[in-house]
Amino acid sequence: MEIELRDPNIIMKLSRLGSFHQSKLSFLRSFLSEFKDWEYKRDLFDLDKDGFGVVVYSFKKKDRVYSLICFANKIQDDERSDRVIATKWDAAFTLYDGIPSKKDIERLKQEVPKQEVGRLSYKELTLSRANKSVRVFDHVVESLSNGKQPNLDLLEKVGYLYRTTAVYGSGKFGLADRFRIKNREEINGPFRLEMMLVYLVRQFTFDQVNHVAQNKNPEEAVKLDAKICKNLGIGNSTGLGMAPFIVNHPTLLNNWIMSREKALKKIREIKKVDPIDSDLFKQCLRNSIKNITSWNTESEYQLKKIKNLLNDVKKFLDFIETKFDFEIDYAFNQLYLWVEKETCEECIEFIVSLMMEPYDKIIEPLVKQMSSEEDKYFTIPTNRKVQELKLIIDAKYPNILSVDFEKKQNYKKFWFISKNKEEPRIADRFEEKGCELEQPLAIARDIKKLYEKLLITKKDMTIDKFLSENADLRHVVRRAFIIEKFPYSEIQDNTISENTIPIDMLRLKLSFFGALKFDPRSDKWLRICMFQGAPLPNELKNYDDHWVYKINS
Amino acid sequence: MKSLSEIETTSKRATRAAGFSWGVSEEVGKCIRLLELFGLPGIKNLNSYFNEKKLNNFEDLKLINKENQPQKNTFCPINLGVSFLDQIRTLETFKYCSFKNIAYPILFLPFLSRASEVIGKKIIFNFDKNQFLLNFNTSISSNFTQEQCPLIAKDVEINFLDNKDNFSELEWINLYKLSEETFVEETDSLKQGAAGAGLTDND
Numbered sequence: 072m073e074i075e076l077r078d079p080n081i082i083m084k085l086s087r088l089g090s091f092h093q094s095k096l097s098f099l100r101s102f103l104s105e106f107k108d109w110e111y112k113r114d115l116f117d118l119d120k121d122g123f124g125v126v127v128y129s130f131k132k133k134d135r136v137y138s139l140i141c142f143a144n145k146i147q148d149d150e151r152s153d154r155v156i157a158t159k160w161d162a163a164f165t166l167y168d169g170i171p172s173k174k175d176i177e178r179l180k181q182e183v184p185k186q187e188v189g190r191l192s193y194k195e196l197t198l199s200r201a202n203k204s205v206r207v208f209d210h211v212v213e214s215l216s217n218g219k220q221p222n223l224d225l226l227e228k229v230g231y232l233y234r235t236t237a238v239y240g241s242g243k244f245g246l247a248d249r250f251r252i253k254n255r256e257e258i259n260g261p262f263r264l265e266m267m268l269v270y271l272v273r274q275f276t277f278d279q280v281n282h283v284a285q286n287k288n289p290e291e292a293v294k295l296d297a298k299i300c301k302n303l304g305i306g307n308s309t310g311l312g313m314a315p316f317i318v319n320h321p322t323l324l325n326n327w328i329m330s331r332e333k334a335l336k337k338i339r340e341i342k343k344v345d346p347i348d349s350d351l352f353k354q355c356l357r358n359s360i361k362n363i364t365s366w367n368t369e370s371e372y373q374l375k376k377i378k379n380l381l382n383d384v385k386k387f388l389d390f391i392e393t394k395f396d397f398e399i400d401y402a403f404n405q406l407y408l409w410v411e412k413e414t415c416e417e418c419i420e421f422i423v424s425l426m427m428e429p430y431d432k433i434i435e436p437l438v439k440q441m442s443s444e445e446d447k448y449f450t451i452p453t454n455r456k457v458q459e460l461k462l463i464i465d466a467k468y469p470n471i472l473s474v475d476f477e478k479k480q481n482y483k484k485f486w487f488i489s490k491n492k493e494e495p496r497i498a499d500r501f502e503e504k505g506c507e508l509e510q511p512l513a514i515a516r517d518i519k520k521l522y523e524k525l526l527i528t529k530k531d532m533t534i535d536k537f538l539s540e541n542a543d544l545r546h547v548v549r550r551a552f553i554i555e556k557f558p559y560s561e562i563q564d565n566t567i568s569e570n571t572i573p574i575d576m577l578r579l580k581l582s583f584f585g586a587l588k589f590d591p592r593s594d595k596w597l598r599i600c601m602f603q604g605a606p607l608p609n610e611l612k613n614y615d616d617h618w619v620y621k622i623n624s
Numbered sequence: 625m626k627s628l629s630e631i632e633t634t635s636k637r638a639t640r641a642a643g644f645s646w647g648v649s650e651e652v653g654k655c656i657r658l659l660e661l662f663g664l665p666g667i668k669n670l671n672s673y674f675n676e677k678k679l680n681n682f683e684d685l686k687l688i689n690k691e692n693q694p695q696k697n698t699f700c701p702i703n704l705g706v707s708f709l710d711q712i713r714t715l716e717t718f719k720y721c722s723f724k725n726i727a728y729p730i731l732f733l734p735f736l737s738r739a740s741e742v743i744g745k746k747i748i749f750n751f752d753k754n755q756f757l758l759n760f761n762t763s764i765s766s767n768f769t770q771e772q773c774p775l776i777a778k779d780v781e782i783n784f785l786d787n788k789d790n791f792s793e794l795e796w797i798n799l800y801k802l803s804e805e806t807f808v809e810e811t812d813s814l815k816q817g818a819a820g821a822g823l824t825d826n827d
Contacts, residue, residue, distance in 0.1 A: 192625065242629025250628070449654060450742060453710040488637075511646040535710035538647075539686040542706075545647020 072401055074339040076332045076558075080470050083328070083563040089575025090376070090416040093619060094424035095434045096330055096441070097585030099601055100619070102266035103611065105259055106130055111608040113278070114170075118143060120286035122279045125176060128271045128608075135257065137196070137264065138167040139271040140176060142184050143279060151202050153236045153308040155492050160186070160200035162233065162275070166268045168194050168247065186237070187492070191245040197268045198246055201235040201276075204306065208232050208280060211295065215284035218291040220299060227302070227623055228367055230588060230600040232276040234306030238265050253442070260441045261323065262584065273305040273602050297607060302623050304603030307586070310596040314576040315486065315495045318512050318562065321550060323443040325557035327583050330437040331423070332559065337433045338426050339404035348429035349397040351617070355428045356388055358620035359421070362587065365623060370591040372572075376417050383418035428617055448556065451549050453535035460534060460551055461525045464518060467554045467561070471515040472522060474565050483569035486512040497573055497595065515565040517547040587619070632657040635670060639702070642674045648706055655705070655734035662764050664730060669773060673701065673728045682727055687711075690718045698727040698776055705735030712739040720783045726751070729777035736782065737761045746785040751777030 081087060093100070115127035126141040146159045163184040167175065175194070182189035186200050207221075207229045214221040240262070242248040252258055277300045285292045317324050363381045368374060387410060399405060403426055410422045427434055464472070476482055485506045489496050500506040511517070521544045528537060538545055554560050565571065572594050581589065586599035604622035606614035615621065636653030640646055652670070659666030682700035685692055688711050692699075704726060708715065715721055726732055729751055740747045741761035749756040752774060757765040789796070810818075 193627070242627030245625060245627055245630070248628045446654070449650075450738060451710070454713045535707075535714075536687075538710055539707060542645040542648055545645055546650060547647075549647060549650070 072340060072342070072404070074336045074404060076329075076336055079328075079467075079558045079561075080563050082332070083559060083561060084470075085562060085564040085566075085572065085575040087416050087420070088562065088579040089572065090420045091579050091582035092421050092424045093582055093585040093587060094331065094334075095427045095431075095616075096327075096334065096438060097583055098260060098262045099266045099270070099585030099605070100616075101260055101438050102263050102270065103605060103614070104616070105257060105263065106267065107611040107614070108132070109611075111611065113274075114138065116278065116282075118279065118282050120283075121145065122283040122286075125180070126275055126278065127171065127176075128274060129170070130267065130271075132257070135255070136170050137267060138169065138171055139268060139275070140165050140167055140171055140179055140183070141272070141275045142180060143275075144184055148205070151205070153202060153234060155237065155310060155312065155494050157236065158185075158188075160184070160236070161203045162272075162279075163200040164198070164268060164272055164275075165191065165195045166197040166264055166271075168196050168252075187244060189244065193245075193247045193251060195245075196247050196252065196264045197238060197240040198244065199235050199238040199268055199272065201233040201272060201305070203233055204229050204231060211280050212284045212287060215281065215295060216287040216292045218288075218293050220293070220296050223299070226299065227365060229306075230603050231273075231304050231306040232280055233272065234308055234598065235269065235272065236308045237312065238268060238307075240265050259439050261327075266584070269305055269307075269601055270605070271608075273303070273605075274608055276305065277303070277607075301607055301610075302604060304587070304600040304605070307581075307599050307601060308592075308596065309577055309581065309599065311495045311497060311573055311577070313580050314497075314573055315510065315512055317576055317580055318514060318566070320443070320445060321553050321560035322445050322448050322557050325560035326441050326443050328559035329557075330441050334427050334430070334433055334437055335407070335423050338430060339401065339407055341403055342400050344397050344402045345429075346397070349402065351429040352425060353391060355425050355617055355620040356384070356391070356422075358617075359425060360384065360388070362620065362622060366588050368588075368590040370597075372594075373589060373591050376415075379415045380417040380421060383414035384421065387414060387418065387422065428620075431616075448553050449549070451534060451538070451545070452552055453533065453538065455534050455552070456530065457525055457528050457532045457534065457537055458530035460537075460548065461522070461530075463551050463555045464522045464525070467551070467558070468515075468518050468522075468563070470563050471518055471565070474515055474519065474568075476516050476519055480569045481565060482513070482516055482567050484567045484571060486510040486566070497571075511546050513567045514547065514550060514561065516567060517544065518551065520544065521547045521551070587622075628657050628661060631660050631667060635667070638670070638674065642677060644702065648702065651706055651709070651735075652702055655731070655738070658734040658737060658761075659730065664733070664764065665773060666730070666734075669728050669730045672775070673731060676727075688715060688721065690721050692722065693724040698725040699723065701726055701728045701731035705732045708732070709735045709739050709742070712742050715739075715782075716743045716745065716784050718784075720781060722782070723780040724778065726777045726780055728773075728775060729754075729780070730773040732777075733758075733764065737764055743784070745787060748783040748785060749780070750782075751780040 109130040109132045112129050114129050115125060118124040118126065123143050123145050127138055129136050129138040141162055141164050143162045146161060150159045163186060165179055165183045182191060191198060207225060210225060211221045240246060277295055281294050363377060363384060366377050410419050474481055483499055484497050485500045486495060486497050487505050487508055487510055524541060524544060538548060574591050574594055574597050577597060578589055581599055586601055587603055588600045590598040592598060604618045606618060632653040635656035636649045639649035639652040656666040656670055681697050683694040683697050684700055684703040685707055688707055733756060736747050736749050737758045738761050740758040747758040754768045755766060
């Protein structure tokens with residue numbers, strides 16, 4: 072049986088993208104799998120009694136070494152901020168390509184803590200900073216130094232000791248460009264080295280907290296239990312900075328979504344499901360209830376989504392355990408059709424992620440298809456005709472063509488880059504200044520504008536001639552020819568409507584990173600947790616691949 | 625050192641700020657990245673061009689012909705470059721084309737380089753005494769050695785090179801003969817076991 076890929080006009084709506092969850096395709100899980108046989112070491116641990124100083128960790132295989140250099144600094148409580156406008160952090164990090172010399176560490180000590188205003192070199196691959204969750208960190212120090220393990224309820228509620236507030240790569244602030252690493256044999260997909268940095272930062276947080284506790288009370292202090300460490304991740308506060316990324320990298324976005332869609336299609340096409348696989352699926356499903364019930368947020372928007380998700384997952388579990396027979400042909404297809412009909416978007420995508428758990432053979436080849444050579448598709452095929460372009464738009468953007476951009480509510484917002492931090496922002500064009508400097512992220516509006524122009528243009532005109540009179544539409548002409556080849560390259564929604572929820576865009580990207588426990592703090596930023604439940608570095612050689620569904624178990 | 629990513633982003637934004645559309649600005653970002661990657665002074669010339677653009681007018685050319693001349697001023701290298709890239713399949717049929725007075729010719733160069741890749745042909749860009757060979761957007765060769773690229777290319781000729789060998793047939797035969805010395809003569813028994821042996825091909 073041949074199953075069709077899901078319709079991009081449904082999957083690429085913002086509300087659906089904002090319901091995506093981590094899966095076996097997520098980059099942090101791929102990273103762990105690809106680097107599990109690398110040699111992990113703590114090369115330098117030079118912290119004072121309060122935990123300030125320099126630490127270096129490395130991953131090594133044959134001649135290749137990646138080193139995380141951590142700079143832990145003393146800051147005042149009133150200087151600690153998760154906002155991008157902050158200028159000081161509890162710790163700052165860079166992933167160095169190779170083994171750093173003392174001179175390198177001295178140079179980086181001057182630059183890395185400055186973050187966006189520092190300068191890095193092509194030898195540094197990624198850059199980040201993080202702040203303590205002071206409440207949790209202090210509690211853990213206090214407990215350990217008194218010879219006790221910390222309160223698990225508090226730890227479970229927060230989920231981490233430190234929160235990163237940005238992770239940069241790909242040439243930012245002088246870091247190495249992507250072309251320098253993309254062809255390395257160990258780099259099988261996007262964001263691997265960003266994931267490595269975050270993973271090693273997590274280990275730094277455990278080592279630092281143990282060190283501080285030990286120095287506070289050398290006689291009685293104990294180490295944080297390894298099982299507790301494992302159930303702690305690393306937090307992250309994320310704002311609008313990452314929203315434009317998915318608009319500005321259409322073929323990359325396509326390849327992420329396409330891998331997910333191909334995985335689902337192949338799973339639905341399995342005629343006879345092996346009982347081992349169905350049992351694993353059911354086990355992960357049962358365990359996943361804990362992931363949902365331990366998902367804390369104060370956001371009413373997210374609480375409602377979590378409540379619906381929990382109800383629907385329980386309903387699904389009941390259906391599987393009392394009414395469904397995995398021995399029927401195409402069992403996963405039947406399950407998918409049931410889920411699509413009976414549950415909310417959040418639940419549909421949750422189950423899609425779960426369905427991947429038993430199928431390494433399907434997932435592993437797809438993991439390698441998630442990068443993109445974007446420049447290959449950048450040049451516009453100007454020998455094509457206006458009529459062809461119109462047909463592409465008719466076929467690929469039907470929902471967008473139905474939006475009435477004469478109505479104010481449909482173009483109420485605009486995206487811009489803030490002057491003080493060079494970060495993307497969204498604002499109300501009728502209330503705020505600056506819409507004349509709008510970024511080209513209103514793709515729906517501009518596609519519709521292009522379409523209306525095409526309707527009054529000669530059908531047999533070539534695109535080069537059309538562009539010579541319509542330079543203002545060039546950016547969307549390019550996109551329309553890209554979507555012709557890459558069906559999931561475009562958000563099929565209006566990103567400037569008054570109803571746009573920007574965090575849907577963040578959630579999409581973060582789900583592919585492998586983030587858990589999305590905790591919106593407004594419609595423009597959220598907190599998440601990464602690597603919670605993941606194996607510790609010394610456990611990597613032999614770990615349970617389904618760890619995501621065994622947190623706090 | 626600035627990364628290529630920073631170079632592309634800043635060039636794109638600066639081009640937009642200088643009054644070009646976002647789509648054209650995206651093209652310029654890629655082109656300046658390419659120039660800097662090839663070790664040519666992209667940022668320097670883009671900067672100078674935008675400074676001069678505030679004071680002087682430059683001309684656009686929407687439809688490129690075999691011979692092209694601005695009416696009063698010099699051609700804008702960006703809009704001319706975008707037109708050239710967009711119209712390359714038509715221009716290729718001319719075999720060559722010429723231009724008078726292109727401002728900041730180094731900024732026009734990456735558009736030619738990308739055009740070379742589109743048509744799968746090498747392009748030679750001659751102006752005044754400078755020559756650049758654009759190789760399918762994988763490299764740029766040149767006799768250009770001056771630190772400062774001329775601000776105007778007065779007499780420009782662009783040739784589209786047919787895909788043909790750079791060597792004589794005799795040179796090829798001689799080299800091929802030498803390469804044959806790495807081959808092993810097959811025995812009859814080996815020939816009988818080779819692919820297709822023993823069958824009639826008329827089946």
